[in-house]
Amino acid sequence: MRGEGAPAQPGEISGGGSGASGAVPPPGDGSGGGTPKRRGRRRALRWVSSVLSFLILATAAGGYLYYRHLNGSIKTDVLNLGENKLGGSKPNAFGQTPLNILLIGSDARDDAANQALGGARDTFGGPPLADVQMLLHLSADRSNMSVVSMPRDTMLMMPKCTEPGGKVHQASKGLVQTNESLGRGGPGCTVAAWTELTHIPIDHFMMIDFKGVVTMADAIGGVPVCVQQNVESRTRDGKGSGLKLPAGTSTIQGEQALQWLRTRYGFEDGTDLGRTHAQHMYMNSMAREFRKNAKLSNPVKLNSLAQAAIKAMVVDPGLDKIDKLYDLSMELKKVPTGRITMTTMPWVYSTREEGRVEPKPVEAEGLFRMVREDIALDGKGSGNPGTTAPSPGAPSPTAPATAPSQPAAEPATPPAKIAVSVRNATGGKDGAQARVKGRADEVAAILVGKGFAKAQSAQQTGAEDATVVRFSGPGQASDAAAVATALGLPATAVEKSDDVTGIVLFVGKDWRSGSAPALPPPAPTKAPDSARPLNGDDDKECMAVQPGFTW
Template sequence: MSAESTPEPGIPGDSGTNGPRDRAKGRRRKPRSEHRKALILMAWTAAGILVLGGTGVGYLYFKLNGNIKSVDINQALGSDRPTKVDNGSENILVLGSDSRSGSNRKLGGGADDGSARSDTAMIVHVYKGHKSASVVSIPRDTLVDRPQCTDAKGGTHDAATAVMFNSAYSTGGAACAVKTVESVTGLRMDHYLEVDFSGFQKLIDELGGVPVTTTKDIDDKQSHLTLKAGTHTLNGRQALGLVRTRHGVGDGSDLGRIQLQQAFIKALVTQVKQVGIFTSPKKLYDLADTATRAVTTDSDLGSVDSLMSFAGGLQGIGSSRMHMVTMPVQYDPADPNRVIIDKAKAQQVWDALRKDLPIPPNATKGTASGEAKGVVTAS
């Protein structure tokens, strides 16, 4: 097979691009180069800073820099980790956390005790060339063997057998969550991104909402979400309710919630690409301010420059180039509220990602699902 006819990885069954497209007659507008796009972004950012009337570009640049919280994952985990595969791909562990402190208290529920859990966990595998990605959601109710780990403050936490996956984060924070994912998958996590509840809600509001279509009514008092079947532009509160709901649709399981999360993420990616942030310098800055406040990263991404470079490398991945699956699991025979890893099928997923190949369809066939697929789509 020639280089021109090789399909891009990440989307099973995709035929890719086979040969050049026919060009229309007449002059074509020359596409902007990546360098030009970067210059436009920098220009609008500078313009936004001037409009806001701060004390100069340097001040607000450092303000954004100061918003970002980071964790030195590499130092905490040391050298006892899977080998980094040098094939041009990247693995990013993305967590959504429901902190019980500060502004997250009323969103996450419970007492203001400063505790936090990983409510959402996804491995984002970006294929070589950064034109497509596979996203593997890890159910928080999955029973795993949690390895011994050292948190970012140097504290050591004992190993534990058959505990819920999200206990890794609540036990030892980001470093222990990464250690557990690497132990389960055998894959090296190149980066870590964490988004908190309140930041997520504000970010959606800054974007002006996200359009979605629901094919069924959703009514979940626990997540405070009520939606009739139809088309909606979800504000931040509604979007947060959607990605957290599990009792309003499907079988009431965490697996159903994951299906809703995956559908919403595709709608969000589409909205980010369509929203006119370049027409408003203030909007661009407000989004940057909210986004940098919302995230915790590994130390390699812990600066505005690094985050901009990282995000710029992913901007070519649209929702149609994202293949989203749930880690292969089965319901635990001893407890229907828990799931266990289908090790044979899960290994097919990890092997494919390690080799930078598409996830084979058979890897997720016959596994447990949440019966909420297709309930939410991008509008």
């Protein structure tokens, strides 16, 4: 007998309490592909721990001033184990810096507590999986927040990851399931995989296991949720979370909260997509409750909750002190719930890996681009009513203490004094086209014509889909930006890299001819419907119940 999240076998029909309809197996629900089977209860506990720990930081920030003694309990790991390091989020024209935080849920069974909560003895001692991955984007002006979830069975090309001790995990030669990134050196490889796919600079990560989740769920005091009909998540053969709620709104906590978050059979079409939507509803509702009722004002309750959260987390070195977590939480707290948008990465079923999914080509990239360019997913733009943007060059009043250090906004060096090395990367990353012969020479000449007298072509080549300017030192950021501006490249085409010396222009597949690179189409102004956006103030959302799972 399998748990709630266990995969259906080919041809299997899920029974219901009173003649349940057959449930469509969720995309990539753990079957095949060499990935260990994981029980739904584990995934739910893992997810709950992620959400609660994050919301504790985001909404009960003041209490952390009392818990400096917890510093020694904070566990850290390397931020990025990959070779593509984008140098952190860059400030906008007003000197304000966005923040991108990757929330990772690990299913590791590395001690007795995690083993007792997770079960599945056959997985004890096995490599951990990153079965929950959510990218949280806090806008530069702190007016809005976007969350992008990636389905755990998304198939990706894995980047090369090198552990601090020197062990190398080579880049994959084929598609690999995204949740396996954690076993390739730790959370730094999960960050590297996201960076490689999305080209979004990730400033921090927070990885959570499921220790302490029950304590945290009880301490919250209750979260309102809604179902359209009476629901009972239980099939004839015993599968299901056991959740039983009457139609309408109920306030759930403790075990019921865990059941809600792990329910697949009984919600919508019985797939993981419905479960994800229910989790987004719960997270938004919890945020509203914290803001409305200040439930964590009790120091004793907050102490217990904070200790459970700290013990369950691993963070990057940039968040290794309570003061840093406090500063981060204060930044998160500035966003009103009405400007929080929860989404799922648009996906399509994979034609190469049965039962798995891949990013939906146009719409997934559009969503990633909105995050890269700090465009609010709710379509309302930036800025709160009544706020005034600071004058250009002024320090940001909301710049977080935990943000990576940024180069000062200094005037660039005169173009004639900026040395630029130009490499031919016109073949693109897939290598489907040959590099255009002599292209580096042609573009170097274009730069010279624009006043960059020290621009020279290099014998070294590259492979880039989009033209990019990389620089090696923080003092070269303004000069690299000047090169990009002269060529009409967007600000996102400027990257810090440890793999170059000085300023290097990689002429990509998008600029195989002509005097200027092709301009990209306008960025989307709102998340696509396929991302299933959910607004943080939407307290009218009510889960549809799967036929056959009512009472």
